[in-house]
Amino acid sequence: xxxxxxxxTPARAQPHPSLxxxxxxxxxxxxxxxxxWGYLFALPWVLGLIFFFGGPILASLYFGFTEYAILSxxxxxxxxxxxxxxxxxxxxxxxxGRTFLFTLMFVPSAxxxxxxxxxxxxxxxxxxxxxxxxxxxxHLIPAVALTVLWMAILQPRMGPVNAVLRALGVADPxxxxxxxxxxxxxxxxxxxxxxxxxxxxxxxxxxxQGIPNEYYEAASIDGASAWAKFRKITLPMLSPTIFFxxxxxxxxxxxxxxxxxxxxxxxxxxxxxxxxLHIYNEAFQNFRMGxxxxxxxILAVILIAFTLIQVYASRKWVYYDxx
Amino acid sequence: MAISQPxxxxxxxxxxxxxxxxxxxxxxxxxxxxxxxxxxxxxxxxWTLMASLKTVQxxxxxxxxxxxxxxxxxxxxxxxxxxRIPVLLWTWNAAYITxxxxxxxxxxxxxxxxxxxxxxxxxxxxxxxxxxxxxTLPAQVTLIPQFVLFHRLGWINTxxxxxxxxxxxxxxxxxxxxxxxxxTIPRDLDEAALIDxxxxxxxxxxxxxxxxxxxxxxxxxxxxxxTWSDYQSxxxxxxxxxxxxISVGLHFFVQSPEVGGEPLQHLLMAACVLAxxxxxxxxxxxxxxxxxxxxxxxxxx
Numbered sequence: 286x287x288x289x290x291x292x293x294t295p296a297r298a299q300p301h302p303s304l305x306x307x308x309x310x311x312x313x314x315x316x317x318x319x320x321x322w323g324y325l326f327a328l329p330w331v332l333g334l335i336f337f338f339g340g341p342i343l344a345s346l347y348f349g350f351t352e353y354a355i356l357s358x359x360x361x362x363x364x365x366x367x368x369x370x371x372x373x374x375x376x377x378x379x380x381x382g383r384t385f386l387f388t389l390m391f392v393p394s395a396x397x398x399x400x401x402x403x404x405x406x407x408x409x410x411x412x413x414x415x416x417x418x419x420x421x422x423x424h425l426i427p428a429v430a431l432t433v434l435w436m437a438i439l440q441p442r443m444g445p446v447n448a449v450l451r452a453l454g455v456a457d458p459x460x461x462x463x464x465x466x467x468x469x470x471x472x473x474x475x476x477x478x479x480x481x482x483x484x485x486x487x488x489x490x491x492x493x494q495g496i497p498n499e500y501y502e503a504a505s506i507d508g509a510s511a512w513a514k515f516r517k518i519t520l521p522m523l524s525p526t527i528f529f530x531x532x533x534x535x536x537x538x539x540x541x542x543x544x545x546x547x548x549x550x551x552x553x554x555x556x557x558x559x560x561x562l563h564i565y566n567e568a569f570q571n572f573r574m575g576x577x578x579x580x581x582x583i584l585a586v587i588l589i590a591f592t593l594i595q596v597y598a599s600r601k602w603v604y605y606d607x608x
Numbered sequence: 609m610a611i612s613q614p615x616x617x618x619x620x621x622x623x624x625x626x627x628x629x630x631x632x633x634x635x636x637x638x639x640x641x642x643x644x645x646x647x648x649x650x651x652x653x654x655w656t657l658m659a660s661l662k663t664v665q666x667x668x669x670x671x672x673x674x675x676x677x678x679x680x681x682x683x684x685x686x687x688x689x690x691x692r693i694p695v696l697l698w699t700w701n702a703a704y705i706t707x708x709x710x711x712x713x714x715x716x717x718x719x720x721x722x723x724x725x726x727x728x729x730x731x732x733x734x735x736x737x738x739x740x741x742x743x744t745l746p747a748q749v750t751l752i753p754q755f756v757l758f759h760r761l762g763w764i765n766t767x768x769x770x771x772x773x774x775x776x777x778x779x780x781x782x783x784x785x786x787x788x789x790x791x792t793i794p795r796d797l798d799e800a801a802l803i804d805x806x807x808x809x810x811x812x813x814x815x816x817x818x819x820x821x822x823x824x825x826x827x828x829x830x831x832x833x834x835t836w837s838d839y840q841s842x843x844x845x846x847x848x849x850x851x852x853x854i855s856v857g858l859h860f861f862v863q864s865p866e867v868g869g870e871p872l873q874h875l876l877m878a879a880c881v882l883a884x885x886x887x888x889x890x891x892x893x894x895x896x897x898x899x900x901x902x903x904x905x906x907x908x909x
Contacts, residue, residue: 319729320730323727324729329716329776333776333777336757337750429837433862433880434655547859
């Protein structure tokens with residue numbers, strides 16, 4: 286990897302590299318000196334990787350095969366944790382299914398909504414900057430504050446949403462977060478509201494602004510309708526951006542936690558008991574560190590699998606300009 | 609691809625064009641749609657703001673009232689001095705943890721990014737690949753062993769687990785971001801400084817860092833927002849209310865919105881607004897850089 290200025294000397298005059306030089310992958314004294322500085326600058330991360338970021342990944346992989354109640358040392362139990370998850374844990378499959386259901390509701394709403402907002406802001410209306418900021422603010426609100434805010438909005442008796450519904454003649458408005466049938470939908474609404482005007486929208490906006498105007502002008506000359514332009518120019522040109530946002534949205538949705546935990550503690554009667562809630566409960570409420578680690582790795586495998594499937598599928602529908 | 613102006617302002621010419629054009633019916637529809645969305649995003653925010661200015665009676669009014677008869681700005685003073693709900697302390701805890709985390713991440717991530725972008729040594733590429741690999745795994749995978757480690761160190765119920773890791777590179781995202789930016793700076797700059805006899809720390813500090821303001825501000829804002837809002841880490845490490853950050857404190861407040869039988873829902877809404885304000889301020893302080901950073905991450909894909 287040497288693009289740095291190497292001292293060019295005839296092969297015979299090549300100084301015999303010292304042991305230290307060979308150790309750091311250098312040839313000359315200058316390069317050795319430089320490599321040592323490189324190590325020094327990378328040192329914080331090498332330590333961080335060992336103790337806080339990389340090391341723990343390996344540790345949790347190991348913990349996943351142990352029974353570990355934190356106060357006594359981990360006891361190796363082979364695949365028992367995974368057997369328990371797949372076959373004995375009554376909450377495992379429902380929590381996974383519920384997380385997929387949430388993802389299925391959240392991702393299309395967030396992507397379609399963000400794209401619609403971006404298209405709207407791209408129409409050069411007056412006050413676009415103001416609207417863009419207003420749409421973005423929900424995304425800035427800390428997750429707990431966001432949940433507290435929506436608990437007040439959706440409060441069955443004193444909340445404004447049900448007040449409006451009653452005024453419109455709905456005799457028995459829904460209990461939202463408080464009833465089993467509507468809790469999952471309510472958590473989805475909260476998450477979509479917070480995500481739809483956020484980074485996804487900004488990235489779509491930038492993508493829209495990157496489409497050359499000539500394409501639209503040429504289409505106009507050919508008499509294309511607005512819909513045809515959207516189908517034949519905007520969507521294909523935007524497909525890499527859609528793909529990127531889709532991957533991020535799915536990863537975020539599968540990790541849903543704070544809104545459900547704060548609003549309902551996973552209730553009522555497990556209606557919002559998502560997979561990450563299950564991990565938290567097992568690891569930090571019941572102190573089953575081994576089982577929690579196994580669950581965390583199941584989540585990791587699911588996330589990676591989803592991402593790989595999308596990367597593979599993207600070859601079929603994502604269009605890169607210049608292909 | 610760097611975008612100097614992600615959202616170009618309308619040029620005077622185009623403004624004039626628009627003024628000459630009569631408002632077409634389709635424009636009217638567009639304005640109606642934009643206003644509908646503005647209401648959709650604005651209403652919950654406005655409701656919260658109004659709820660934070662109500663009296664207790666107005667909070668429990670049925671049917672609910674939107675505007676308080678007399679705005680109770682005193683709620684904001686009161687919420688800072690309720691016993692058992694130390695909102696001021698929670699805000700301070702979150703603020704100093706956020707400051708330390710942001711500082712640590714920015715400093716160490718730029719050092720490590722410099723190392724990856726400008727030095728060659730044995731193991732560099734392997735190290736970089738491992739760094740990228742950690743990006744693909746969810747935080748939940750590292751959370752449990754980290755908890756075990758901090759438990760061993762006796763750091764449970766202290767703030768140390770929340771900010772110390774940031775001083776060790778601060779995670780793969782920031783390092784990757786800084787490295788990419790170092791690579792956009794021509795090498796001739798450092799080589800020239802090297803020939804002039806500058807040391808590597810000197811080159812980093814005086815030559816490169818001044819050119820890296822955009823990614824540094826971007827990383828600082830992303831880190832600060834994430835830390836200020838974080839709930840998943842503090843909730844597992846902090847047990848006693850005097851140690852809580854604002855997010856954990858708010859949750860605690862929600863679960864017991866009464867003190868001595870007196871309902872405090874109106875003060876809860878005030879605390880909620882207080883938790884939002886710093887996030888909005890952080891965002892506006894560096895909005896331009898931040899938006900660019902978000903956009904770049906998306907268009908690179």
